[in-house]
Amino acid sequence: MRLETKDELCSGCRVCQLVCALENFEQNNPKMGLLRIIGHFPQPGRYEIRVCDQCGACRDACPVEAIYEVDGVLRVDESLCTQCMACVEACPRGVMTTHAALASPKKCILCGACAEYCPTGAIYDADTVAAEDAWRITRGEVARTVGGGLGE
Amino acid sequence: MNDGASAGGYAGQVLRVDVGGGSSRTERLPGEWIEKYVGGRGFVAKILYDEVPPGTDPLGPLNKVVMAAGPLSGVFLPGSGKTHFGAKSPATGGYGDSNIGGHLSPELKMAGYDVLILEGAAADPVIVVIDDGKVSVRPGGEYWGKGCIEAETALKRDLGEDFEIAVIGPAGENLVRFACISHDFGRQAGRTGIGAVLGSKKVKAIAIRGTHTIPLADPEGLRELGKSMYRACFSKPGFREWTPNGTAGVTDWVNEIGAFPTRNFQTSYFPEYKKINGDRLRADIHLTDKGCMGCPIPCGKYSLAKVAEGQAHVEGPEYETIAMIGGDCCLADINEVGYANYVCDELGLDTISAGNVAAFAMECYERGLLTEEQVGRPIAFGDLPSVLYLFRKIAAREGIGDLLAGGVKAAAEKIGGGSERFAIHVKGLEWTGYESRYAPAMMLSYATADIGAHHNRSWAITFDVARGRGKMEGKPEKVVELQHVRPLFDCLGVCRLQWVEIGFDLEWYERVFPLVTGRKVSWDDLLRVSERVWNLTRAFSIRHVPGWGRAMDRPPARFLEEPVPDGPAKGHLITADQMSELLDNYYALRGWDNNGRPTRGKLEELGLDDVAKHLWG
Amino acid sequence: MYRVRVNVSGHAREYFPAERLGAWIELSEPCPVARILAGWSVSPELVMAVFIDGVKAGLESVAPNGAEILIVTPPAGG
Numbered sequence: 001m002r003l004e005t006k007d008e009l010c011s012g013c014r015v016c017q018l019v020c021a022l023e024n025f026e027q028n029n030p031k032m033g034l035l036r037i038i039g040h041f042p043q044p045g046r047y048e049i050r051v052c053d054q055c056g057a058c059r060d061a062c063p064v065e066a067i068y069e070v071d072g073v074l075r076v077d078e079s080l081c082t083q084c085m086a087c088v089e090a091c092p093r094g095v096m097t098t099h100a101a102l103a104s105p106k107k108c109i110l111c112g113a114c115a116e117y118c119p120t121g122a123i124y125d126a127d128t129v130a131a132e133d134a135w136r137i138t139r140g141e142v143a144r145t146v147g148g149g150l151g152e
Numbered sequence: 153m154n155d156g157a158s159a160g161g162y163a164g165q166v167l168r169v170d171v172g173g174g175s176s177r178t179e180r181l182p183g184e185w186i187e188k189y190v191g192g193r194g195f196v197a198k199i200l201y202d203e204v205p206p207g208t209d210p211l212g213p214l215n216k217v218v219m220a221a222g223p224l225s226g227v228f229l230p231g232s233g234k235t236h237f238g239a240k241s242p243a244t245g246g247y248g249d250s251n252i253g254g255h256l257s258p259e260l261k262m263a264g265y266d267v268l269i270l271e272g273a274a275a276d277p278v279i280v281v282i283d284d285g286k287v288s289v290r291p292g293g294e295y296w297g298k299g300c301i302e303a304e305t306a307l308k309r310d311l312g313e314d315f316e317i318a319v320i321g322p323a324g325e326n327l328v329r330f331a332c333i334s335h336d337f338g339r340q341a342g343r344t345g346i347g348a349v350l351g352s353k354k355v356k357a358i359a360i361r362g363t364h365t366i367p368l369a370d371p372e373g374l375r376e377l378g379k380s381m382y383r384a385c386f387s388k389p390g391f392r393e394w395t396p397n398g399t400a401g402v403t404d405w406v407n408e409i410g411a412f413p414t415r416n417f418q419t420s421y422f423p424e425y426k427k428i429n430g431d432r433l434r435a436d437i438h439l440t441d442k443g444c445m446g447c448p449i450p451c452g453k454y455s456l457a458k459v460a461e462g463q464a465h466v467e468g469p470e471y472e473t474i475a476m477i478g479g480d481c482c483l484a485d486i487n488e489v490g491y492a493n494y495v496c497d498e499l500g501l502d503t504i505s506a507g508n509v510a511a512f513a514m515e516c517y518e519r520g521l522l523t524e525e526q527v528g529r530p531i532a533f534g535d536l537p538s539v540l541y542l543f544r545k546i547a548a549r550e551g552i553g554d555l556l557a558g559g560v561k562a563a564a565e566k567i568g569g570g571s572e573r574f575a576i577h578v579k580g581l582e583w584t585g586y587e588s589r590y591a592p593a594m595m596l597s598y599a600t601a602d603i604g605a606h607h608n609r610s611w612a613i614t615f616d617v618a619r620g621r622g623k624m625e626g627k628p629e630k631v632v633e634l635q636h637v638r639p640l641f642d643c644l645g646v647c648r649l650q651w652v653e654i655g656f657d658l659e660w661y662e663r664v665f666p667l668v669t670g671r672k673v674s675w676d677d678l679l680r681v682s683e684r685v686w687n688l689t690r691a692f693s694i695r696h697v698p699g700w701g702r703a704m705d706r707p708p709a710r711f712l713e714e715p716v717p718d719g720p721a722k723g724h725l726i727t728a729d730q731m732s733e734l735l736d737n738y739y740a741l742r743g744w745d746n747n748g749r750p751t752r753g754k755l756e757e758l759g760l761d762d763v764a765k766h767l768w769g
Numbered sequence: 770m771y772r773v774r775v776n777v778s779g780h781a782r783e784y785f786p787a788e789r790l791g792a793w794i795e796l797s798e799p800c801p802v803a804r805i806l807a808g809w810s811v812s813p814e815l816v817m818a819v820f821i822d823g824v825k826a827g828l829e830s831v832a833p834n835g836a837e838i839l840i841v842t843p844p845a846g847g
Contacts, residue, residue, distance in 0.1 A: 011441040389839050393841055614780070
């Protein structure tokens with residue numbers, strides 16, 4: 001799975017953040033969502049979606065090697081994490097997520113729920129959907145992505 | 153966080169802020185409110201009824217502004233971004249409320265509160281800041297005088313991008329009776345003048361940031377059912393087709409059936425409607441769709457409108473703005489309607505009432521009831537500078553604007569000359585986007601809506617079309633049914649458009665309610681709540697406004713005496729006798745007396761024994 | 770034989786014959802959408818927009834054999 005985004009389709013509804021937090025933490029709390037939606041209003045008037053692209057900046061910044069890779073997905077080993085927040089500062093997209101109720105910084109593990117429930121096709125799995133078809137996802141005209149492994 | 157009254161859905165706390173003294177206190181959300189009033193609009197009605205006594209000046213310190221979330225607000229299900237505002241209305245003197253989309257109620261709940269009550273009045277401008285459990289009333293002088301969008305931009309810059317903000321504009325500051333509350337750069341709680349109530353308290357803005365989880369009775373169950381609800385929306389026929397034009401998409405239809413407010417409701421068909429319809433919005437000015445929290449069918453259309461005076465980013469125009477500023481003021485260009493929408497948004501004017509008031513003024517001018525000297529310049533239908541001039545004068549309460557700032561009812565009383573015949577309102581609230589002389593159920597809906605003339609309590613016009621537009625039979629039944637179903641969404645804290653627009657099935661709400669709250673209720677139970685709230689708001693207004701009842705449940709003389717002059721509804725009207733018969737049947741169905749007062753029996757049946765005592769002794 | 774399928778979106782769906790919606794309808798010859806509605810005694814005034822196979826059309830449009838017709842009823846909002 002490879003998450004891609006089309007900002008021009010985003011309506012800022014935050015379904016992605018709601019489903020992400022429920023899927024990963026069983027919490028109805030968009031502030032725990034592992035992706036960001038940024039509104040640029042009143043001008044120029046558009047939304048910006050930031051998802052993790054598994055770039056590895058967090059792993060490279062981690063002084064205790066608590067971030068490791070499994071099948072192209074970077075995960076946080078909470079037993080090693082010292083909450084130094086170096087990964088949070090290093091993340092170029094601002095999606096290493098911290099929250100008072102979460103023990104350590106959290107990151108996207110490509111569960112795919114955001115892409116599956118984005119109502120407009122603004123987030124999609126580029127491995128299975130062509131960019132120009134993204135808007136058709138919700139209509140069922142192209143296959144929805146199927147979520148990968150859940151939990152850590 | 154939760155007080156145990158319910159397993160989930162509620163943050164469990166009520167926040168009271170004394171904006172004058174600057175203090176605040178937290179109370180437990182009473183279990184009785186949850187059981188009898190559910191949330192949102194129900195909480196607003198209950199609080200205003202209990203805490204704002206008859207005789208209260210709507211713009212005095214004893215009025216209160218209530219902001220309430222529902223149990224489904226902010227939850228992972230379609231359209232959970234709705235927030236309810238209420239106060240004793242400065243437009244009508246009766247019960248006032250208005251609903252707004254966006255992200256306010258989810259944020260309020262994440263900050264730990266289901267309800268915010270603003271009390272008292274500050275001497276100097278303030279902002280109310282709620283940052284999780286930390287509540288403060290801060291000096292707001294630097295924002296006072298700014299437009300809504302300008303002020304929201306400044307507040308986000310100063311407090312943080314992640315604050316959700318409700319704000320008033322100059323119109324609210326200057327106590328214009330149809331001033332709105334604005335949020336998220338162009339959404340409004342537009343109706344009943346609650347922006348003026350905030351202005352009277354010197355509250356420029358409410359800023360909220362919350363990080364707590366909204367508790368759910370069954371998070372895993374909700375997650376799965378929520379997914380099913382989204383999939384059900386995605387698979388509805390019309391899911392993709394409805395969204396591109398949003399509410400503006402209905403413009404053609406309303407004209408083609410002859411129900412479009414035109415020239416101050418002189419007629420019901422605007423020949424140039426194709427220049428201001430949903431297709432023009434989408435093709436000519438649209439930039440991006442803008443959705444409320446959790447919405448799969450975002451109706452918000454963010455646009456860039458360009459006119460001779462300049463260009464402006466604006467959320468909209470929505471259908472209602474197209475009807476009231478487009479058709480009713482005869483502006484035949486989507487850019488002009490969009491720009492005028494922007495001007496209203498910055499000033500903090502409800503576009504519905506503002507368009508209605510401007511159209512009223514232009515008709516008065518045409519008839520010689522207002523002179524160029526009184527107005528300060530010539531004004532004419534179809535002329536954008538005239539419309540903008542009036543809006544700006546009203547918001548500043550300068551010259552003619554001061555006369556018009558009270559709304560069409562108050563203005564007609566001062567202007568005289570028979571102008572009350574074409575002051576298009578009910579009970580002091582301006583009429584909205586459906587001309588109803590050939591739609592009896594819709595006419596009855598407007599006449600009996602609990603806040604004054606408003607379309608959203610019972611949008612019955614398709615029932616008129618389906619069952620015969622000239623027929624009276626069955627219309628009151630449908631109006632009562634819709635007056636319970638539609639405002640129920642405002643109690644739940646969710647949007648009704650998923651149901652209305654794409655046929656999302658009501659059964660879903662019955663299924664999802666126990667997963668969120670831990671309480672099992674039937675749809676009929678919920679409708680009973682809605683009926684209780686309807687009777688409560690009626691009782692509020694009866695106690696606050698002398699004559700609120702049959703004599704005020706009526707459309708203006710124009711609709712009862714002047715047949716539609718042209719267009720598809722040509723020749724039609726509803727007579728005073730027909731209106732009277734509709735009301736007889738409506739009251740009987742409601743268990744109200746012939747003067748439109750809820751009977752003791754009906755009130756007691758609804759568990760409103762205290763209200764029965766107030767009304768009947 | 771002419772076969773089409775008609776679906777209706779929006780709350781006014783309740784004024785259409787539920788048993789006919791979403792099912793294939795068989796008629797002797799191709800006809801405009803309006804005539805199908807007339808056969809059901811449904812007022813054309815309940816129609817806000819017509820789509821045939823996802824493309825905007827009108828009440829007088831004749832859908833090709835085997836087409837999916839979507840009727841969008843009017844919304845209320847704003």
